[in-house]
Amino acid sequence: MRISITDYAVGAALAGDLANTSPTVETTAGEALPTPEALTRFLAGHGLRLDALAGRAPTADDVREVQLLRREARGVVETETEEQAVAGAAVLAGRAGLSPVLDRDPGGRWQWYVPTAPGASPAEELAAIIGIGLLGAVRTLGHGRFRACAAPGCRGVFVDTSRGGRRIYCMPDLCGNRLNVANHRARSRLGGAAR
Template identity: 45%
Template sequence: MQLALSDYPRGAELAGALVATAPRVWHGVEKLGTPGEVDALLAEHGFAGSCTPAELDGVRDLRTELRAIVDAAVAGEETGVVVRRASALAAGGLTLGEAGPARGGLPAWVFGSDAGLVEGLAAVTGVGLLGAVRALGPERFRACAAPFCEGAFVDVSRAGRRRYCMPDLCGNRVHVANHRARRRSG
């Protein structure tokens, strides 16, 4: 699994997608219950990778750390705290590609790992969060605005106005609830 530094939004999206599978977001239901569910999540986000049964706990532990990093930013912790923890995830997975004139003589910075799925995932999601906090700022790390949802996410959209951890789900449910409330009062 690999990700170029410039492609950090994909890493941040993947980090958010992992965070959104946690039982606390699904009222106790584990959405990464099998290695196959990890594989499906990766494929959905355009990453190749296959999780073994032995790696599943490692993926869930990584998810816990990603959530803690997002929560630290949401809580307004110093940006240094977020950077330090995200760096720890990314650091092991940096490789330097060939230098090229198109890059001003600098090598391509590629994050990832072939050592194992968890290592690769840590590097890709770590650099995703690092890129997001650097390029977009810690205010792009947000708690889901749906009152019934405990989710959190990183908004890497251009407009930066995302409010829900799963827009299709949480956003829709809020709209339906608002609509019903209007009809009741109307």
């Protein structure tokens, strides 16, 4: 697998999304990656085709390794300083990442890529993608974009790679909507009581 250094947003988003599959984030939903089939859906949802899974489906061992990786990814996103984030991301990137290479993209332009080691496990390939994405996010956007979700009761984390940098929810469609609905209901109750 070749990981683009310049497309850091993929790995940065993957870090938060993977961390947020934990049952400690969505306590009512439970474990979001309980089976190999769930892992397959998660990877497909992110457009990832791992070399480690070429010609085979994930196993229960692959799922356990990815579940352990999500703790590490969360830990890097939750770091207090840029230095801690860089150190943690570098460890993840080194799991399967080899020396960067300069190669042509499909359009013929030269691009930096990090190939992954032959024989790397799915978790090791994901660690490299996440690590490189987080390193790119620190360099390009700064550590201030590593955030916890602002929704009350949510324990989700994310890296805000949006242009404006104003994102506050780990899952805007879910957490943001919940808060908007709760606020609307509260306003409606107040409005009804005032009449």
